[in-house]
Amino acid sequence: MEKDGLNIDKIDEIWITHVHSDHAQVEWLAKKLNCPVRCHPDGVDMLCANAPWEAFWKEQEEFGGTWLKQIYPNSFILKKNLMLKFGRWLPPVEKKRVKVFKENEVIDLSGCHVKIIFAPGHVKTENSFLVIEEKILISGDIVRVNKKVGIPSLNNFTADLNAAMHSIKKYYKMARAGKIESIAPGHGPIINSDPQRIIKLLLLNIENGRKLKRRAKIFFLDHDKLNLIKLANLIDELLPSDIPKKEKLLLAFILAESLGKT
Numbered sequence: 609m610e611k612d613g614l615n616i617d618k619i620d621e622i623w624i625t626h627v628h629s630d631h632a633q634v635e636w637l638a639k640k641l642n643c644p645v646r647c648h649p650d651g652v653d654m655l656c657a658n659a660p661w662e663a664f665w666k667e668q669e670e671f672g673g674t675w676l677k678q679i680y681p682n683s684f685i686l687k688k689n690l691m692l693k694f695g696r697w698l699p700p701v702e703k704k705r706v707k708v709f710k711e712n713e714v715i716d717l718s719g720c721h722v723k724i725i726f727a728p729g730h731v732k733t734e735n736s737f738l739v740i741e742e743k744i745l746i747s748g749d750i751v752r753v754n755k756k757v758g759i760p761s762l763n764n765f766t767a768d769l770n771a772a773m774h775s776i777k778k779y780y781k782m783a784r785a786g787k788i789e790s791i792a793p794g795h796g797p798i799i800n801s802d803p804q805r806i807i808k809l810l811l812l813n814i815e816n817g818r819k820l821k822r823r824a825k826i827f828f829l830d831h832d833k834l835n836l837i838k839l840a841n842l843i844d845e846l847l848p849s850d851i852p853k854k855e856k857l858l859l860a861f862i863l864a865e866s867l868g869k870t
Contacts, residue, residue, distance in 0.1 A: 619643060621707075625748030625794060626734035627651035628764075629661055629690075635701045645701050648726065649708040651733035656703045661691065672765035672861070675870070678836065679857045709735055727779075729772025730761045738782070743789040743803075745782075750775055751813065754796030757848045758812030759820065762862045763855050769866040773817045780810040819846050824863040834869055836860045 609616055622634050624647040632655060638645050647655055657663040665687060669676060680686045709724045723738040730750040737746040749761050750772055760772035782788050789803040799806055823843045831838065839860040840853075847856060864870045 617641065621646055623647075623737065624651070624655070625736060625746065626731050627654045627660075627664075628731060628749070629664060631749075631794060632660070635699055638701060638705055644705055644707045646707045646709055648733040648735050652703070652706055652708060654733075656700050656706060658700060660700050665690075668765045675836070675861050676765065679854055679861065711735075714740070725778070727775035729768055729775045731764065731766055732768065732771070734775075738787070740787075743787060744792060745779065745788045745790070746792045747779070747794065749794040751779070751791065751793055751809070752796065753791065753793045753799060753809070756850075757816060757846065758809055759816045759847065759859075760813055762859055765858070765861070767862050769817065769821065769862050773814065776810055776813045776817070780807070780814060783807045783810055816846055820859075820863055821866060824860075824867055824869075828864075828867060828869055834864050836864075839863065 616637075619637075619641050621643055622638055622641075622645045624632050624634065624645065626632070627647060632647070632651075634645055645655070654660055654663050654667070669683075672679075677683055709726075711724065711726045713724050715722045715724065720742075721740040723740055725736045725738055727734050727736045727748065727750055730748065734748050734750060736748050736750075738744070739746070752758060752761050760769065760776060761767075762769060762772060779788065783803060783806050786803070788806055790801055791799045791806055791809075799809070820843050823846070824839060827839050827842050836857045837860075840856040843860065843863070844856065847859070851859075861870065
């Protein structure tokens with residue numbers, strides 16, 4: 609922000625797309641600026657937990673169950689690596705400081721209107737921000753922009769393919785209606801003033817999401833038991849070549865979960 613000539617001290621509020629540790633370590637800044645923090649209503653408890661990182665990890669363990677250990681055999685090392693990467697995410701945000709968004713509310717920022725869109729999929733507590741006049745979507749993590757093959761971002765145990773497809777279809781309809789012309793994603797480059805590219809990207813996400821699910825259905829017609837490696841091999845050609853093996857196994861788990869097979 610300083611490089612762009614923006615004054616950090618003029619921040620009135622901090623808005624969070626979703627309560628993941630690489631997006632929500634904001635307590636220090638909120639305290640420094642003495643400003644409120646806004647997030648999805650279901651994200652408040654984790655954001656304000658005594659140890660948010662531990663709360664996040666516990667959620668992953670409960671949801672992933674024994675599959676977490678099969679995909680990440682040494683989960684202790686994984687946990688420590690993530691702690692080093694993202695920090696301990698301490699201290700928590702003070703609850704009195706937190707304000708929640710309402711779905712589809714429009715917030716007037718001195719004539720700039722921002723619509724809050726609840727968009728679960730990557731995580732259930734995700735919301736995005738549509739800057740209405742500028743037609744800019746600040747999308748959070750659900751849309752992959754920097755991948756050669758378009759699939760929704762489903763690289764954590766609480767991801768939901770069915771919810772992700774619903775959210776991306778909503779974005780696609782908005783883009784087709786001319787309401788989105790730029791996307792600023794949580795990771796990857798900004799797509800700036802290129803509505804046709806955005807429409808193609810979102811359509812590719814939808815089509816590949818459907819293909820992945822169809823492959824998973826075929827797999828379960830032939831296999832009574834869930835075998836993540838075999839399922840990952842079946843969907844491999846639809847995935848970006850740079851996705852790590854463990855992330856492919858995790859996506860296989862999410863596919864199975866979407867079909868009620870776990």
